[in-house]
Amino acid sequence: MLSIHAMRMDLVTTEAAVLEGYRGDQAGLLGHLSHLARPTSAAEVQECIAWARAKGLDLLPVGLQSATTGAARPEGGAVLDLRGLAGVLDVDRAGRTAMVLPGTVTADLKAAVAAEGLLYPPDPTSEKESTLGGNVASNASGARSFRHGMTRDWVLGVEVADGAGNLRWHQRRAVDKNTFGPFAFHDPVDLFVGSEGILGVITKVQVRLLDAPPPFLGALLFFRDLQTALEAAVRLRQERDLPGAPASPGCVELLDRCALDLVATHPQAPSLPMTAQAALFTEWDAPDGDLLGRLEALLPRFEALGAVVDWTLPALTRRELELFRELRHHVPESCNALAVACRDQGGMKISTEFCVPPAGTLEMMRFVEETRRETGLHLMVRYGHIGNGHPHIFMYARETAEVGAIKAVAHRLCRRAVELGGTVAGEHGIGKSRRDFLGYMMPPELIEALAAVKRVLDPDWIFAPGNILPVPSGRRGSSR
Ligand SMILES: Cc1cc2nc3c(=O)[nH]c(=O)nc-3n(C[C@H](O)[C@H](O)[C@H](O)COP(=O)(O)OP(=O)(O)OC[C@H]3O[C@@H](n4cnc5c(N)ncnc54)[C@H](O)[C@@H]3O)c2cc1C
CATH class of the missing domain: 3.30.70.2190 (Alpha-Beta Plaits)
Known part of the structure; x- marks a missing residue:
């Protein structure tokens, strides 16, 4: 049965069978939600945000929930499904740009611009099962990032609905020089790329394109x-x-x-x-x-x-x-299926997404092998973007008792990656499952600075709670 909460009837549902389909992302764990909101325009997104604030509900924006870090797994409150905001609004052939709605499946965007003789280069392996909004919010990359970089390199502008009631367009400035305060604030677009839903809801994206590639x-x-x-x-x-x-x-x-x-x-x-x-x-x-x-x-x-x-x-x-x-x-896909099988025994897939500079790649992989031998891991899959110094390392805890030891292995690998000048998250972001790694990269005062930015843009701390930042005690939003 549909429920009405001072909002249009078709925007929100509490129907259990529908909610069931939104309980988890591809990390293999299941969360819970009390409401699902399905807006079809930026104005309706704002309406949903106001509704969630009024009801004191958390609000997790999602695309196709293909995240592998728990970032798209609700832990109570409402899920905001952005798939109703889908479509390529405009392709500027001469200027090589496109204006796109966030719920557009990435492969559909690529096909739409290819029909115009253009290329949208980012190619996450999950391009058929993820959305542009999700790609921007997690700064997705893919095999061809070796040549073309990450999603960030192709985002020119974003429209964002924040928790303070604003709907703002942020545009990259095409200037040769800029000394406007700290570099991190030159292009507010970069506040939202990789923000994993915690700072607002992306409602429109302008992307840069290339001419179609040679054979x-x-x-x-x-x-x-x-x-x-x-x-x-x-x-x-x-x-x-x-x-x-x-x-x-x-x-x-x-x-x-x-x-x-x-x-x-x-x-x-x-x-x-x-x-x-x-x-x-x-x-x-x-x-x-x-x-x-x-x-x-x-x-x-x-x-x-x-x-x-x-x-x-x-x-x-x-x-x-x-x-x-x-x-x-x-x-x-097979690795994620194995994760689900482990979940049924209380275990899980534990992966690292470290990325190291080219000069550190061989030492890092030597360290991975040494760690594998020393810890007697029963299964380790090394796969993916090695040209970028970013292989996926998939490990498995077959049951609850193994989880702690394998998490310790992941920590050990991440610490070494950071020592080598790398990052703990070359892909997939931090989400909920990698929050413990944050301290390896960021001193506490910068984590607090990020939290302060969130408090300004999301005064009730309702957006995607638990992603990247721990949820502060005493916040107003709740996870009913
Ligand atoms: C088999 C498989 C292969 C994968 N391969 C890759 C790969 O090659 N490269 C890669 O980078 N990732 C990969 N991923 C991970 C995942 O596909 C990406 O992170 C993808 O960008 C998520 O998009 P989504 O639409 O599914 O977003 P979701 O999973 O729904 O959400 C991801 C994050 O974005 C936020 N979000 C979603 N939409 C919005 C919005 N409109 N506004 C604000 N926040 C939003 C969510 O809150 C969440 O924090 C893979 C996943 C799987 C299952």
């Missing part, structure tokens, strides 16, 4: 040992910045042996070399469209990187490229 091919390079694959990845990363170096790939993605075993379970997986201990997925431009010729020209380079050239699997057609992406996506 390119995929090549899955196989290595006899993990170390050679890692060294190859670091070399490709270093060459990327060297003037006069040969052309760089668009992505450099690691699959360790465990990840390859998961790929092999995909129904359309090709046969993979059984003795390979690691692979790198790479993409290479072929500006003249001669993909086969380009592949042949690349083979000596692959060999020089230490790959076993005879094992190379190319992707030369659109369908083959798409299949390669599906195979890669199958790894985190």
Whole structure:
């Protein structure tokens, strides 16, 4: 039964069967909620915010709840589903920009601009199951971040409804110079990129676009040992910045042996070399469209990187490229499914998302291996964006008793990453499950400064409580 709370009847529901579908994100744990609000315009978002404040309810903005950190898992109160604000409002072909609503599925945005001969470069693996608003709020990135950077690099402006009743447009300034106070305040857009829902609700986004890319091919390079694959990845990363170096790939993605075993379970997986201990997925431009010729020209380079050239699997057609992406996506999907299986025994998936500078990548991965051996982890999957110094490290507590020990491993890895000049969250943000890592990166006074900004923009502390910042005792918002 629908309930009315001094709001339009169709905006809010308390129907248990509907609420059930919003209890968790992809972290594998379930939360709870008492209300679901489904606005379809910025004005309705403001209405929902005013309603939640009046009722003293927490309000968690969500896109498709594909977060893996608990960031999109409600812990009481209302969920604000932004999927009703979807669509590409305008594509400026000449200016290479688009105005987009936040609930637009990222893959739909990419398809819409591709139809105009343009590219929206960010490519989170989850692009078919996440929204632009969620991508901005978690500063998503993907395989092609090796060449194109993160979502932040493509956001020109955001419209945000805050908890103080404002609906404001924030635009990046296209100036060559700016000395307006602390750099962090030059572009308020950057307050909201990566803010994980805690500072307001993103209701519109302007993105920057590129011309459609030249034809390119995929090549899955196989290595006899993990170390050679890692060294190859670091070399490709270093060459990327060297003037006069040969052309760089668009992505450099690691699959360790465990990840390859998961790929092999995909129904359309090709046969993979059984003795390979690691692979790198790479993409290479072929500006003249001669993909086969380009592949042949690349083979000596692959060999020089230490790959076993005879094992190379190319992707030369659109369908083959798409299949390669599906195979890669199958790894985190399988890992998340394993997390759900562990949850049923009181266990969980515990992953790290550290990102280290190129010079620290080999030492970090040596430390990961040393830690794996020392702690006797039964399963560790090393997968993903190694070209950016950011492999996903997936570990599993099979039951409650293992959780503490594996969390301690994650802390150990994150501390080492920070020592090497890296970050504890190269992707996926902090959410609820990584809040303990915050202190490795930020001194207490800066955590308090972030909390102070939140208090101004969200006076009742109702937005996404528990994300990034601990919930202060005595706040007005509640988690009924
Ligand atoms: C199989 C799989 C693969 C993945 N691969 C990648 C990857 O390659 N790269 C990557 O970066 N991430 C990846 N993710 C994580 C996830 O997809 C991203 O974090 C994504 O950006 C979340 O988008 P969403 O629409 O699902 O947002 P949600 O999960 O619903 O929300 C994520 C965060 O954004 C906030 N939020 C959502 N919409 C708004 C809004 N309009 N205004 C304010 N706050 C908002 C939420 O409060 C929450 O804090 C993956 C996840 C899965 C399950």
